Amino acid sequence: MENILLKIDNITKKFGSFYANKDISFTVRKGEILTILGENGAGKSTLMNIITGFYRQDSGTITINGEKVLYKSPRDAMQYGIGMVHQHFMLVKNHTVFENLYVSLKEKKFLINKDIYKDIFGKIFQEFNLNIDMDAPLWKLSIGEQQWIEIVKLLINDCNLLILDEPTTLLTPQETVFLFNFLKKLQEKGKSIIFISHKIKEVMELSDRITILKKGEFVGTLNKNEFNEDTISTLMVGSTIKKRFDKKSHASDDILLELIDIFARNDKGLSDLVNFNLNLRKAEILGIAGISGNGQKALAEVLTGLKDPTSGSIILDKKDVTNGNTRQKYIHGIAHIPEDRKAMGIAPDLSVEENLILKNFKDKKFGRFILNKKNLHQYANNLIEKFNIQYGLKKAPVRLLSGGNIQKVIIARELSCEPTVLVALYPTRGLDVGSQEFIHETIMEHKAKGMSTIYISEDLDELLKISDRIAVIFRGKNMGYVDPENTDKFIIGKLMGGLTESD
Amino acid sequence: MIKIEKRDLSSNNFAKGLYKLLSFLIGLAMSTVLLKLLSVDITQFFIELYQDSLGSKYAVSETLLKATPLIICSIGVSLAFKMKLWNIGSEGQLYMGALASTIVALYIETDSSFIMLSSMILASFLLGGLWSGFAAILKSKLNVNEIIVTLLMNYIAILLVDYLVYGPLKDPAGFNFPYTKQFPDVALLSTFFNTRLHYGVIIAVILLVIYYIIIEKSIWGYEIRVIGSNPNAAKYSGINIDINIFMVMFLSGGISALAGFSEVSGVIHRLQHSISPGYGYTAIIIAWLSNQNYLGILFSSIFMAILFIAGDTLQLNYQLPISLVNAFQGIILFMLLISDFFMNHKISIKWRKND
Numbered sequence A: 001m002e003n004i005l006l007k008i009d010n011i012t013k014k015f016g017s018f019y020a021n022k023d024i025s026f027t028v029r030k031g032e033i034l035t036i037l038g039e040n041g042a043g044k045s046t047l048m049n050i051i052t053g054f055y056r057q058d059s060g061t062i063t064i065n066g067e068k069v070l071y072k073s074p075r076d077a078m079q080y081g082i083g084m085v086h087q088h089f090m091l092v093k094n095h096t097v098f099e100n101l102y103v104s105l106k107e108k109k110f111l112i113n114k115d116i117y118k119d120i121f122g123k124i125f126q127e128f129n130l131n132i133d134m135d136a137p138l139w140k141l142s143i144g145e146q147q148w149i150e151i152v153k154l155l156i157n158d159c160n161l162l163i164l165d166e167p168t169t170l171l172t173p174q175e176t177v178f179l180f181n182f183l184k185k186l187q188e189k190g191k192s193i194i195f196i197s198h199k200i201k202e203v204m205e206l207s208d209r210i211t212i213l214k215k216g217e218f219v220g221t222l223n224k225n226e227f228n229e230d231t232i233s234t235l236m237v238g239s240t241i242k243k244r245f246d247k248k249s250h251a252s253d254d255i256l257l258e259l260i261d262i263f264a265r266n267d268k269g270l271s272d273l274v275n276f277n278l279n280l281r282k283a284e285i286l287g288i289a290g291i292s293g294n295g296q297k298a299l300a301e302v303l304t305g306l307k308d309p310t311s312g313s314i315i316l317d318k319k320d321v322t323n324g325n326t327r328q329k330y331i332h333g334i335a336h337i338p339e340d341r342k343a344m345g346i347a348p349d350l351s352v353e354e355n356l357i358l359k360n361f362k363d364k365k366f367g368r369f370i371l372n373k374k375n376l377h378q379y380a381n382n383l384i385e386k387f388n389i390q391y392g393l394k395k396a397p398v399r400l401l402s403g404g405n406i407q408k409v410i411i412a413r414e415l416s417c418e419p420t421v422l423v424a425l426y427p428t429r430g431l432d433v434g435s436q437e438f439i440h441e442t443i444m445e446h447k448a449k450g451m452s453t454i455y456i457s458e459d460l461d462e463l464l465k466i467s468d469r470i471a472v473i474f475r476g477k478n479m480g481y482v483d484p485e486n487t488d489k490f491i492i493g494k495l496m497g498g499l500t501e502s503d
Numbered sequence B: 001m002i003k004i005e006k007r008d009l010s011s012n013n014f015a016k017g018l019y020k021l022l023s024f025l026i027g028l029a030m031s032t033v034l035l036k037l038l039s040v041d042i043t044q045f046f047i048e049l050y051q052d053s054l055g056s057k058y059a060v061s062e063t064l065l066k067a068t069p070l071i072i073c074s075i076g077v078s079l080a081f082k083m084k085l086w087n088i089g090s091e092g093q094l095y096m097g098a099l100a101s102t103i104v105a106l107y108i109e110t111d112s113s114f115i116m117l118s119s120m121i122l123a124s125f126l127l128g129g130l131w132s133g134f135a136a137i138l139k140s141k142l143n144v145n146e147i148i149v150t151l152l153m154n155y156i157a158i159l160l161v162d163y164l165v166y167g168p169l170k171d172p173a174g175f176n177f178p179y180t181k182q183f184p185d186v187a188l189l190s191t192f193f194n195t196r197l198h199y200g201v202i203i204a205v206i207l208l209v210i211y212y213i214i215i216e217k218s219i220w221g222y223e224i225r226v227i228g229s230n231p232n233a234a235k236y237s238g239i240n241i242d243i244n245i246f247m248v249m250f251l252s253g254g255i256s257a258l259a260g261f262s263e264v265s266g267v268i269h270r271l272q273h274s275i276s277p278g279y280g281y282t283a284i285i286i287a288w289l290s291n292q293n294y295l296g297i298l299f300s301s302i303f304m305a306i307l308f309i310a311g312d313t314l315q316l317n318y319q320l321p322i323s324l325v326n327a328f329q330g331i332i333l334f335m336l337l338i339s340d341f342f343m344n345h346k347i348s349i350k351w352r353k354n355d
């Protein structure tokens, strides 16, 4: 067939005795956007790694433009015009944009003529309206901008098939819209795209076809006219996701935690907290809306004691816990789902079980000097089952888990020690729909038991769904509270942009 | 064209073990070739080596005698490695342990060998611990790299001991040899079965058991592994990193120092110039070779001990320099490093453009 770019047949990949991919076949046509959907751990990233030559399949074949290929390395895939932006991509942070692009070129001239390449790169930047300084070091760029660089890398190497593994997980809604326009432009130019995402709405909008995987196996492919949320989720998990959501067990009116006139420095390039005020009630879910980079990270770090405010005070139950002994105790009662999972949330070389007790390993049930392995197994198995953590091989180090499952390990651990306050940064990023729902339900359950939550997210639908109140953060300031029952996305959007409600 | 790509074999322990074994055998084969070039009769040499290291009760005891300081130092080094602290000052810590034991043995007067030996152990443990603990403090307070500090402190320790045995501590009745007076009887570890093998080997085994329990079984070992894997996660879960750096470094140096105690009290019976043929450096190889696993430490140490005996055999029977042992160690280590590279990278050679 003329218009088939990539065809894979009966691909199987085992890790030890665990099947990550089993007998998978599908095709990608020229100029189409094909989405791969599947739960966390379904084997999407593994399959893409096989298509791009990072892993070698145990059996099955890959055919590109009618030619059977056997890669020796990822560079080979690049020669065939296939490139990928990884789920956890890695750029050289201290190098400039230009240097990062230059080193990725598959064919390099011996002598660097900077100007020629700057011209070539510059044209691509211009064509897609990318406003990025080529001499800026990478760490100065936002995650979204860094992702553009990854995509541009594929374009300068003439890739015809671009594979994007969860590119929208870390993007703001605005950046997502921008990315989609960009992808559609590429499609018009005849490029094919394999797209991975857990956000069904955006997937239905963007893709021409959807291929669904489940537990490492191929389930089916849908054409555009067959798209339907229920069909999709039925295929993905075997049942439709229940929409029932009994919202409010009422928050009390008593104030539990107060931030008063907090000033705090943030990391380079992100907003500091300036004169920030916030109050959190008992058994309340307080949503924090805002475009990321407006002080959310500093806020979470101040709340969880990872960062000291330069001035201002933190009051818990009418007691000042900004400094001193009380602070330590306060920090201990707080659970935290950090933004950067790999850097903060896990000990990557330790097993899932060992990571699950990272927060409460000092509990008596795990022993005083000798680790009580029996209780550890029991405790961990319980959480693994409850949160449906798919770990592949038992005892495998946690870094080998799929992205979503790493996130589940962190959430399971944090919620299991019955915190009084939970500070969650983008907790459902990278989770499949079912798991998102499960996380929401679990947080609601804990709320009913009295836990207060500060829920930081960019997803307004999510915030409107679960919050009792929503505060909006903009350039390190609290712009005010809104009641999710009596507001709409438009008003919140205005506050997020720094305007007031009446503007 | 030759291409090098990264790969991850961490889920395949069998392949990893096989690679290590293979490269080890290649290293051994290359060492044999080296001997051949020095016109050593290989078969004859291996027969002799077998007789000297494993062939009789006495031979075995000599192997264990050499394995003792190796096991002890390797435990010290491995403990720090588990936390990704690179203590390469084991040799210096061994010397400081020997020095502390000597001072106690020569200047404390007691008739109880229990009091004497336990004071010697305590003194060497403390001095060795402080010696490496200093590097820990520099690391956590001033962010000075512990590799450099521990390495340089080796030279200080060795030269300090030299200064003392050539000067203030020299035995006046020793015909000007660079050694101290012999220790009193109460300061000597007793020996077994009419051989030179002494109670130090028991200390080594006890330490190995303690090491196993700390790393594999204890909560503290768990903390050490968390820090080694991701210091940020450790900090986040409330583990105090600075204190752990100090404690682990202190313990690491203290344990290495016990090897010094065991050597002077069990074998040499005095302090002298050059008390160790590089046990502390060999321990680094062992810690790496064994992946800091307790059984690995035991077997690698015994193997390295046999290698030291091979050096003795070559020196006595073939008049070859004992430093050949260093060459063998170097070759084997080099092979293992190469295998490590192959484990983490995939190399392919491409002849034509599209094959």
Ligand SMILES: Nc1ncnc2c1ncn2[C@@H]1O[C@H](COP(=O)(O)OP(=O)(O)OP(=O)(O)O)[C@@H](O)[C@H]1O
Pocket (backbone or CB within 6 Å): A015, A020, A038, A039, A040, A041, A042, A043, A044, A045, A046, A047, A087, A390, A391, A392, A393, A396, A400, A401, A402, A403, A404, A405, A430, B008, B011
């Ligand atoms: N190198 C490896 N060794 C062992 N198991 C692995 C390895 N890589 C992946 N796995 C396992 O294979 C399964 C599939 O992982 P994969 O990353 O492909 O999932 P995914 O569909 O991309 O999930 P997510 O949506 O969470 O990113 C997981 O259970 C994971 O633990």
Ligand SMILES: [Mg+2]
Pocket (backbone or CB within 6 Å): A044, A045, A046, A087, A165, A402, A403, A404
């Ligand atoms: Mg994935």
